Amino acid sequence: MIMTAKILDMDTGKFRTVLINVSDAVKRYVKPYDRVRVTFGNRSRTAAVFVSETVIPPGFIGLPKTLADELKVHEGDKVGIKIITQPLSVKYILKKLNGVKLSPEEIRAIIKDVVDGNLGDVEMAAFLLSEYFTGMSPDELESLIRAMVDTGSKIEFEEPVYDEHSIGGVPGNSKVALIAVPTIAAADLLIPKTSSRAIISPAGTADTMEVFAKVDLTPMEIKEIASKTKGVLAWGGALDLAPADDIFIHVEHRLMIDPPSQMVASILSKKLAMSVSYLVIDIPVGKGAKVETMDEAERMASLFLEQANRLGIKAKCAITYGGQPVGYSIGPALEAKEALETMINRKGPGSLVEKALGIAGLVFELAGKARKGEGIEAAKQIFYSGRTYEKFKEIIEAQGGTPDVRPEELPVGNKSITFDAPIDAYVTHVDNVALTLIARTAGAPLDKGAGIKIHVKAGDKVKKGDPLYTIYAESSTKLSQAYSLSLKLKPITLEGMILKAIPEF
Numbered sequence: 001m002i003m004t005a006k007i008l009d010m011d012t013g014k015f016r017t018v019l020i021n022v023s024d025a026v027k028r029y030v031k032p033y034d035r036v037r038v039t040f041g042n043r044s045r046t047a048a049v050f051v052s053e054t055v056i057p058p059g060f061i062g063l064p065k066t067l068a069d070e071l072k073v074h075e076g077d078k079v080g081i082k083i084i085t086q087p088l089s090v091k092y093i094l095k096k097l098n099g100v101k102l103s104p105e106e107i108r109a110i111i112k113d114v115v116d117g118n119l120g121d122v123e124m125a126a127f128l129l130s131e132y133f134t135g136m137s138p139d140e141l142e143s144l145i146r147a148m149v150d151t152g153s154k155i156e157f158e159e160p161v162y163d164e165h166s167i168g169g170v171p172g173n174s175k176v177a178l179i180a181v182p183t184i185a186a187a188d189l190l191i192p193k194t195s196s197r198a199i200i201s202p203a204g205t206a207d208t209m210e211v212f213a214k215v216d217l218t219p220m221e222i223k224e225i226a227s228k229t230k231g232v233l234a235w236g237g238a239l240d241l242a243p244a245d246d247i248f249i250h251v252e253h254r255l256m257i258d259p260p261s262q263m264v265a266s267i268l269s270k271k272l273a274m275s276v277s278y279l280v281i282d283i284p285v286g287k288g289a290k291v292e293t294m295d296e297a298e299r300m301a302s303l304f305l306e307q308a309n310r311l312g313i314k315a316k317c318a319i320t321y322g323g324q325p326v327g328y329s330i331g332p333a334l335e336a337k338e339a340l341e342t343m344i345n346r347k348g349p350g351s352l353v354e355k356a357l358g359i360a361g362l363v364f365e366l367a368g369k370a371r372k373g374e375g376i377e378a379a380k381q382i383f384y385s386g387r388t389y390e391k392f393k394e395i396i397e398a399q400g401g402t403p404d405v406r407p408e409e410l411p412v413g414n415k416s417i418t419f420d421a422p423i424d425a426y427v428t429h430v431d432n433v434a435l436t437l438i439a440r441t442a443g444a445p446l447d448k449g450a451g452i453k454i455h456v457k458a459g460d461k462v463k464k465g466d467p468l469y470t471i472y473a474e475s476s477t478k479l480s481q482a483y484s485l486s487l488k489l490k491p492i493t494l495e496g497m498i499l500k501a502i503p504e505f
Helices: 022-027 065-071 089-097 104-116 121-134 138-150 173-186 205-209 219-229 243-255 260-273 294-311 332-345 350-367 375-384 387-398 432-441 476-489
Strands: 002-008 017-021 035-040 043-052 060-064 078-083 161-166 191-195 231-235 276-285 314-321 415-420 425-430 451-454 467-473 492-494
Touching: 002 065, 017 022, 022 043, 035 065, 043 065, 060 065, 060 078, 089 104, 089 121, 104 138, 104 243, 121 243, 121 260, 138 243, 138 260, 138 294, 161 173, 161 191, 161 260, 161 350, 173 191, 173 205, 173 231, 173 332, 173 350, 173 375, 173 387, 191 205, 191 219, 205 231, 205 332, 219 231, 219 387, 231 387, 243 260, 260 276, 260 294, 276 294, 276 350, 294 314, 314 350, 332 350, 332 387, 332 451, 350 375, 375 387, 415 476, 432 451, 432 467, 432 476, 467 476
Parallel strands: 002 060, 017 043, 161 276, 191 231, 276 314
Antiparallel strands: 002 078, 017 060, 035 043, 035 078, 415 467, 425 492, 451 467
16 A cells, blocks of 8 residues: 655654554554655665554554654655564464574574564564573574574675674673773774663663764774774764664563674674674673573683684683773763773772783783783783873874863762761672662663762762762752662672661561
8 A cells, every 4th residue: 555654853762663543454454663664765664553543644654763864755655554473483483482492494483583673672572581591602692693694794894803892791891991992002003892772780881881982883983993093982883783783682682682692793793794803702700790600601611612612713711800890981972981090090900900901911812912821911011001092182182082081070970869878898899780689770871971970889988978889960859869769779789788677667
């Protein structure tokens, strides 16, 4: 059927939708959430149907501006609409839910339907949950990674590409790359790093770098910047690299899950699409991290290394301490500020400096720039000489930011509240999970200035009245919600504290 386009001023993101009048829906036996193929010229996209009695007149179809831009449709254009049946890939998802191993062709069909928009959030959630509960075999995982790469773009370079990536899960971790990447680039190694935005954490590397400069770069911009500076810190979602990953992330974000197999596929598909040949994977381990035991960390490392070997990527895994936050800041602007202070002053929290330089050192060892065990010393020479900071300024400027920005110029939330120690005591525990939930409730990562500044670490001695942590927010409502949650979760435990009184009245 042919309908007249009406452009709607709305952004539905990766979830494509169209709006038609209820009379057209009844006439054509279309129900809400049915899938239709919208065609204009030689372009077509699949979208879910919504209906309205008043917003859209009969004979018209409402296209969100994002979908209209994809199709190059303008107001009043005639577009073709075709109702599509449930794709065959839904049956493959059901097979996987039942624990049946999928073939490469079945996995490819699922990923293609995800990218083409033939699967809705419910079907994608089912696929992610099947991974979460039943896992994937090595063959399935390789097929998943290759399918995710093949359904997107690829960026190629004329020299070897190096990279480092953390699986995340530890608050404060996003700023590590802001120090590691310029250190690596300062050694004349090409590191065009692409990162996802945060899924379940208060900040991803892309969220934090965005405080300084543009991160939604085009492939051409990345190649141009890389040729000038050797280092890039970009958001992978703007590049059409493994686009299924960015679609899955939206679903994972709402489910608050990150299946290990999908995590591996997410990271390695993006690296393969960026032509990465040498890669260091950071796996934080500790209470409250994604990986809580050394045994789990070693299994995760084996998973990464096996797949990297299958894909032709030379890789190392760094198992790092993740039992409490990296540094003292949590949230995009707060982490950006701490990273910048560290580079300018050439000193900072040991958990940040040692980790960033340790990871850079492993990259140097992979590259043959340093012998085994000596990479960190090479990284330290670059950092303490000031070359890391100078390279970071080059990267900021190349990505459209202000290179000489000062830490105090980075805006943090103007609403804040500080929790003080109620007694003289030692800090016995800093809760990663609680801090993450509180920071996200305060608005991080979407509100760049929201987050938490912790003033103590486990083992520190405090006196009554000493500050323990400060919550920052950009709105009074979110600060109030974060304050209430922190009263319940008590993210920092002191020796001798009463954790809970029963009954509470």
